[in-house]
Structure formats: structure tokens, C-alpha cells
Amino acid sequence: MSSLGNFVWGIADQLRGVYKPHQYGSIILPMTILRRLDAVMEPSRDTMRDLAGKYDNPNLLASRVRKECGLSFHNTSEFDLARIVADPDSVASNLVDYISRFSPNIDVFERFKFEAEIATLAEKSRLLLVVRQFAEVDLHPDTVSNAEMGDLFEELIRKFAEASNEEAGEHFTPRDAIRLIVDLxxxxxxKALETGAIVRTVYDPTAGTGGMLSVAEERLLEMNPQARLVMFGQEINDQSYAICKSDxxxxxxDATNIRLGDTLADDMFAGKTFDYCMSNPPYGVDWKASTEAITxxxxxxxxxxxxxxGLPKIGDGQMLFLTHLAHKMRPVHEGGGRAGIVLNGSPLFNGGAESGESEIRRYLLENDLVDAIVALPTNMFYNTGISTYIWILDNAKRPTRVGKVQLIDGSGFFTKMRKNLGDKSREVTEADRKRIAEFYRDFDDQKREAAEHSRVFFTTDFGYWTVTVERPLRLNFEVSPERIEVAVALAEEAKGPLATTDAARLRGVLEDLGTETGAKRYVDRAVFLGVLKACLKNAGLVLGAPASKALWLALSERDETAEICLDAKGKAEPDTSLRDTENIPFGWAPPGKTGNSRHGEDHRDEVIKAYYDYEVKPHVPDTWIDHAKTKTGYEVPFHRHFYKYVPPRPLEEIDTDLDVLVKEILVLLQEVEA
Structure with a gap:
């Protein structure tokens, strides 16, 4: 496949000078597609032409071609690539005639705007050279299988992406990653897939060039040659859509099962569900363009x-694809469905309790839709070296997996590649995939080896409550010159509730009060307010509640030794600057006792009180919990469950290494000075 890719890529040499390297794809990709379709139609060419002469009705013609030629598309032109090459003087017009006479379901050349490129190539005397070389490439299915054709598309797109400094990973997912998703x-x-002439459906809302769909079909046919996988996909990028549809x-x-459009803004398979769903959505890409349609x-x-x-933050839309797939799985009463999606690490934990992200996790976990999450090796993808994870969703789990989630650390199962492809320097080999799949099938974290790579949790193990811990407001009050200046400044600068207060009169009142009280400091707000109100009343200065609060705040200072400030109901008033939050797991229990996360919300008050009494109150006795602010959240702290403590090196060893380095540096300095 590498040699075929290099040969097709070599044809691009004919474009040098006319096109820049990053523009080669607009010629090579549609010509590769055309040559593939040309080769597929070759055995049925005469029959297809005869049928075109008999039937004017496009629908009837398509039906007859499907029946007699076994193809879901046709071309009514008298030309093929061989005939076009045989008439050098009319290559451009004949090629345009050829691509324009495909059946309506072949709209890929329109997406490439290929007629304009044909005109450019003809003008620059490159068209015949390119067409002739492609006509010599044998892309017949008997020579190049469907899987190999997918690999060829992948290699070409990667090369063009590199040439234009684009992100190749935006167009396709590495085959080894897809095979692992399919295996899971x-x-x-x-067992059900291995017997009989079964039919299953698979759907990819971010289809790209169709790699996931192709690998799923390839794997199913390996398991059962009699099986049939009906594929559906939606893709937003025109060229990727064109390649996927052609494949x-x-x-x-059925070509109509591949559709062009923004999946988030417009689900073109609305109301339809599938046996299997797969996706590798873009990471960290905002969904601003789809906001109006989504809301x-x-x-x-x-x-x-x-x-x-829920809706995640506008800056990252990958979790929208997660809920989309959960919605597209076949309902339980129809047999259920499964989904696999590749995400980066943020959907595991981003967003606090009751944020959009947390609510999405809550929905998936409380409805028992998350079956497993698998950590992949880093440097697995062409355009990123970050950590990635496969989420497996299932709405009809077998009994032993009901109410549970399996975490698998597959980050260590990889093989170094001899040559990097972009950021991809590692691949998951067949042996690596089998090991990860074995952990999944065993569903056992008690075995010694499995315990290092697999953990099984109840769905409620990922739930927690965020509680708000308050401390009382304690203030001292003093009518000192410094504090008077602060209060008067608020009035003079026309800011806040004191903006309409007569600043001069206010200064006089406060200075008189300061003279009267001297340097006296009040530690009880109620007492001070009584004195202040009486003084303002005697001066005929009336302040509303907001202005009055702004005034006493300007005359106050936080003081841990002061009395607690009480509200109108006699309850302690919280100090917002000292407010804190605590995250309490559903299954928390004091040391020496066993907690039970499965109790969940039923034991919320009991668990929160136990946590507060043990973890907070002994250290800060004057605190309390504001239960009205308690929120429920969910997160998956994946790496915490697989963390292995590695003790630091002994200091003596570090000192020895430093001594060696210092000596080396001194030698180098002496050489420079010499």
C-alpha cells in the first residue's frame, strides 16, 4: 500500500509549478476517486451503456443497473478514462462529460469543484499527463481491496495535510485505534455476530473519510463472511464527505446513507437509531456556529x-457528540445498542457539580449507559500527543455489568513505530488489542495482572456532593480619620449606594461622631449601628438600607476577635470572603468504617453530616453548612485509580550525578577559555 500511495503521490509531480504542494489534493484525490469508480464500472460498462440507451427515467435506470450490474450507481457517458486518453485533443470536454453523467448519488466531484480544476489543468497543458497516468493505475477491487483503498485514501490525505500544515487527524482516525474500538x-x-446471515447497522456522526465504517465492516466480515453491515455517516467537510461517499x-x-452537514446543528438521521455507533469528534473545538440550532x-x-x-462550555463541543451517540443507540426494546467514542481527558472531570459537563456525566452514569472507559497510549493520533480515551456506551448491559463501569488502563500497550507519522509515534498492534480486549471480556479486577490494568466500579462511585461551608462574619467598627475618608470618597466619587449622599454633611456627621467616641473601637455591629443611626438621625441625614450598609462597611474591618454579626432573624451572617466548598464522595466514611456509594442521594444528609463532623468542625468550630447550596456532581478521576507511587531517588544518588555534571561543565569551560 505504501508503494501504491507513493506512485499516486508521484503523479503530483506533473502539477509542480502550476499548483503549490498544499493544492495537490484538489486534483489527486478526485482523480483517485474517479479511477476507482472507473475500475469498479469496467466489467459492467457495456451493459450499463445499453441500459442507458433503453431507459430515460433515472429512477428506472438506477433500478435496472442495480439489478443487472450489482452497482448502486451508474454513468451514462460514452466515455471512460481509457477512451478519454485515446482522444488527446478533447480530453477536457470529454472528462467534464464523463464526471457530469454520473448518477445523482455521485455528487463528490461537485464538492471538489473539479470542473474548475480540469479547466486549469487543460490551460496549463497538464491534464492529459495526469489523466493518462491515472488510467494506468489498476484500482480494480480485485487488485486493491476496499480496506486497502481506505488505507490509500488515508495515506494521501495525510501527505496533503502535511504539505499544507493542516491537522491530518481532522480527516481520519488511525486504523489501529479504530480496530480497538471495533473489537470493544x-x-x-x-457470538451473535459469528453465525448466520445477520444484518447490523453502524453509524458515525463524524465520518471523515469513512475509516471507522470501513474497519467495522472489515472486522465483521472476518468474523462472519455471511454478515452484512449497513453503514451510515454524516460529515461536515466537503472533501472528506466526497471520499467517504465514494468509498x-x-x-x-447505499450512497444516500452518507450525508453532508453539521451533525450538531442538523441531525440528518433524526429519529433513526443504530446497532453500533462510532465517533472521533474534534477536541477543543467550539460549537459557536451551531449554538443557535442546538439551543x-x-x-x-x-x-x-x-x-x-446538559450543554458543555462553548469552547469544547466533544461532549455534545457523546450525548448525541447516547441518543442514537438502538432502544432496549429493539435489542439495544452500543457506542464507542474517542475523547480527550477533559470529559472525565471538567466542569464542577451541576455544570453542563457534570450533568452530562450524571445522565450517562445514572442511566447506566457507560460500560467502559479505556485509556489509550499517548502519541496515538496524527495531530496530537495528548492522552485520549475510548468511552464504550451500552444501554442493554448483560447482568454482571449492570450498574457498573469498567476502567481499563491501556496506556502501556503499544509498539513504537519505526517512523513517526506526524505526532503518531506509537501503534496498538493486534497483540496489544487482544490484551486490552481480554481485560474487557474478563471484567475481573481481582486477578493480580488484571488489577494493574482494570478496575470495576459502581456507577455511584463517581458521584459526589459539593457542599458550601460558611464562616460567620466578624467585624470591628471605628470612626477613625482613615475610615471616614473611605466613606466620604464613596459619596464624592458618585459610586455605589452612597453616590446620592451629601458628602460634606456626611463628613461632618462622622467627624463629630469620631470626636465624641474618640479612638473607641466597637466589636459588636448591633451596638455600633445603634450609635451610628442615632447620630445620623440627630443630623437629619436619612440613608436607605443600601446606603446605610455601604457606610458601615466602609467603617468596618474584619476581626476574628469581634462578635458574630447576626441577621434580622438572629442567625449568624456568613462572611463571603471565607466561604469554602468541599467535595464529598457518595461513599465517604470515616477511617475504620466502610462507606457505600450505592446509597447515593438516599443517605446524603447522613454522609454530609458525618464528613463535616470529622473533617471540618474539629478544625474550624464556628463553621456551618448551607444545605441550600449543596450540589450533586459526577466525575471520573481515571488516573487516581491507577496511580503508582514512585519514591524519589536518594539524595546521595542525586548528589553524585550533580558532581559528575559539574565536572563535565568545568572541563567544557576550560576548553572554551583555552
Missing amino acids: LFAEDD MIAKGQ AERAATGVHGRFAP
């Missing part, structure tokens, strides 16, 4: 919509 998806259904057509799939859909569909669980 099929793991629970392998599906060449495989005999409108959420309001219209209510609790039954795909975005009902």
Missing part, C-alpha cells in the same frame, strides 16, 4: 432530546 464494540456480541459506493453501500432544538425537544442532559 463487538466484544459483547461476538461507500465502491463497496456497494433551539434543546428547547423544542425537552427531556427527550439528544442535548437534554
Whole structure:
């Protein structure tokens, strides 16, 4: 495949000078697609032309071609690449005729705006050279399998992305990562998939060039040659869509199942669900362009919509694809569905309790939809070296997995590549995939080896409460010159509630009060306010509640030795500057006792009180919990469960290394001075 990719890439040499390297893809990719379709139609060419002469009705013609040629597309042109090359004087017009006479389901050349490129190539005398070389490439399915064709597309796109400094990973996912996702998806259904002429559906809302769909079909046919996988996909990028659709057509799939559009803004398979769903959505990409459509859909569909669980921050839309897939799994009463999606680390923990992200996790976990989360090795993808994770969703778990989530640390199962491809320097080999799949199938974290890589938790183990811990407000009050200046400044600068107060009169009142009380400091707010109000009243200065508060705050200072400030109901008033929060796991218990996360919300007050009595009150006795502010959250602290403590090196060893380095530096300095 590498040699074929290099050969096709080599054709781009004919474009040098006319096009810049980052523009080669606009020619090479559609020509590769055209040559593939040309080769697929070759055995049926004469039959197809005869049928085109008999049937004017496009629908009837498509039906007859499907029946007699076994193809879901056709071309009514008298030309093919061989005939076009045979007439050098009319290459441009004949090629335009050829691509324009494909059946309506072949709209890929329009997406590439290929007619304009044909005109440019013809003008620069490059068209015949390019067409002739492509006509010599044998891309017939008997020579280049569907899987190999997918690999060819992948390699070409990667090369063009590198040439233009684009992110290759935006267009496709590495095959080794896809194979692992497929293995995990099929793991629970392998017995059912291996027998009979079964039919299953698979869907990818971020289809790219169709790599996930292709690998899923390839794997299913390996398991059961009689099986049939009906593929569906949606893609927002025109060129990726064109490649994906062409690949599906060449495989005999229904071309209308691949659709162009923004999945988040417009679900083109609304109301349809699938046996399997797969996706590798973009990471850290905002969803501003889709905001209006998403919020409108959420309001219209209510609790039954795909975005009902919550909306993440506008800067990262990957969790929207997570809820989208949860919505697209086949319902339980129809047999259930499974989904696999690749995400970065942020969906595991970002967002506090009751944020959009936390509410999405809460929905998935409380509805028992999360089956497993697998950590992948770093440097697995072409455009990023960050940590990534496969989430496996299942709405019809087998009994032993009900109410549980399996975490698998697969980050150490990889093989170093001989040559990096972008950021990708590691691959998950077949042996690595089998090990990870074995951990998944065993679903056992008690075995010694499995315990290092697999953990099983109850869904409630990831729940917690965020409680607000308050401390009382304690203030002292003094009508000193410094504090008077602060209060008067608020009035003079026309800021806040004191803005309408007569600053001069206020200064006089406060100076008189300061003279009367001397340097006296009040530690009880109620006593001080009584004195202050009486003084203001005697001076005929009336302040409303907001202005009065602004005044006494200006004359106050926090003081841990002062009396607690009480509100109108006689309750301690909280000091917002000392407010703190605590996250309490559902299953928390004091040391020596066993907690139970499965009690969840039923034991909320009991667990929170026990935590407060043990962890907070002994250290800060005057605190209390404001239960009205308590929130429920969910997060998956993945690495905490696989953390291994590595003690630091002995100081003697570090000192020895430093001595060696110092000596080396001194030698180098002596050489420089010499």
C-alpha cells in the first residue's frame, strides 16, 4: 500500500509549478476517486451503456443497473478514462462529460469543484499527463481491496495535510485505534455476530473519510463472511464527505446513507437509531456556529432530546457528540445498542457539580449507559500527543455489568513505530488489542495482572456532593480619620449606594461622631449601628438600607476577635470572603468504617453530616453548612485509580550525578577559555 500511495503521490509531480504542494489534493484525490469508480464500472460498462440507451427515467435506470450490474450507481457517458486518453485533443470536454453523467448519488466531484480544476489543468497543458497516468493505475477491487483503498485514501490525505500544515487527524482516525474500538464494540456480541446471515447497522456522526465504517465492516466480515453491515455517516467537510461517499459506493453501500452537514446543528438521521455507533469528534473545538440550532432544538425537544442532559462550555463541543451517540443507540426494546467514542481527558472531570459537563456525566452514569472507559497510549493520533480515551456506551448491559463501569488502563500497550507519522509515534498492534480486549471480556479486577490494568466500579462511585461551608462574619467598627475618608470618597466619587449622599454633611456627621467616641473601637455591629443611626438621625441625614450598609462597611474591618454579626432573624451572617466548598464522595466514611456509594442521594444528609463532623468542625468550630447550596456532581478521576507511587531517588544518588555534571561543565569551560 505504501508503494501504491507513493506512485499516486508521484503523479503530483506533473502539477509542480502550476499548483503549490498544499493544492495537490484538489486534483489527486478526485482523480483517485474517479479511477476507482472507473475500475469498479469496467466489467459492467457495456451493459450499463445499453441500459442507458433503453431507459430515460433515472429512477428506472438506477433500478435496472442495480439489478443487472450489482452497482448502486451508474454513468451514462460514452466515455471512460481509457477512451478519454485515446482522444488527446478533447480530453477536457470529454472528462467534464464523463464526471457530469454520473448518477445523482455521485455528487463528490461537485464538492471538489473539479470542473474548475480540469479547466486549469487543460490551460496549463497538464491534464492529459495526469489523466493518462491515472488510467494506468489498476484500482480494480480485485487488485486493491476496499480496506486497502481506505488505507490509500488515508495515506494521501495525510501527505496533503502535511504539505499544507493542516491537522491530518481532522480527516481520519488511525486504523489501529479504530480496530480497538471495533473489537470493544463487538466484544459483547461476538457470538451473535459469528453465525448466520445477520444484518447490523453502524453509524458515525463524524465520518471523515469513512475509516471507522470501513474497519467495522472489515472486522465483521472476518468474523462472519455471511454478515452484512449497513453503514451510515454524516460529515461536515466537503472533501472528506466526497471520499467517504465514494468509498461507500465502491463497496456497494447505499450512497444516500452518507450525508453532508453539521451533525450538531442538523441531525440528518433524526429519529433513526443504530446497532453500533462510532465517533472521533474534534477536541477543543467550539460549537459557536451551531449554538443557535442546538439551543433551539434543546428547547423544542425537552427531556427527550439528544442535548437534554446538559450543554458543555462553548469552547469544547466533544461532549455534545457523546450525548448525541447516547441518543442514537438502538432502544432496549429493539435489542439495544452500543457506542464507542474517542475523547480527550477533559470529559472525565471538567466542569464542577451541576455544570453542563457534570450533568452530562450524571445522565450517562445514572442511566447506566457507560460500560467502559479505556485509556489509550499517548502519541496515538496524527495531530496530537495528548492522552485520549475510548468511552464504550451500552444501554442493554448483560447482568454482571449492570450498574457498573469498567476502567481499563491501556496506556502501556503499544509498539513504537519505526517512523513517526506526524505526532503518531506509537501503534496498538493486534497483540496489544487482544490484551486490552481480554481485560474487557474478563471484567475481573481481582486477578493480580488484571488489577494493574482494570478496575470495576459502581456507577455511584463517581458521584459526589459539593457542599458550601460558611464562616460567620466578624467585624470591628471605628470612626477613625482613615475610615471616614473611605466613606466620604464613596459619596464624592458618585459610586455605589452612597453616590446620592451629601458628602460634606456626611463628613461632618462622622467627624463629630469620631470626636465624641474618640479612638473607641466597637466589636459588636448591633451596638455600633445603634450609635451610628442615632447620630445620623440627630443630623437629619436619612440613608436607605443600601446606603446605610455601604457606610458601615466602609467603617468596618474584619476581626476574628469581634462578635458574630447576626441577621434580622438572629442567625449568624456568613462572611463571603471565607466561604469554602468541599467535595464529598457518595461513599465517604470515616477511617475504620466502610462507606457505600450505592446509597447515593438516599443517605446524603447522613454522609454530609458525618464528613463535616470529622473533617471540618474539629478544625474550624464556628463553621456551618448551607444545605441550600449543596450540589450533586459526577466525575471520573481515571488516573487516581491507577496511580503508582514512585519514591524519589536518594539524595546521595542525586548528589553524585550533580558532581559528575559539574565536572563535565568545568572541563567544557576550560576548553572554551583555552
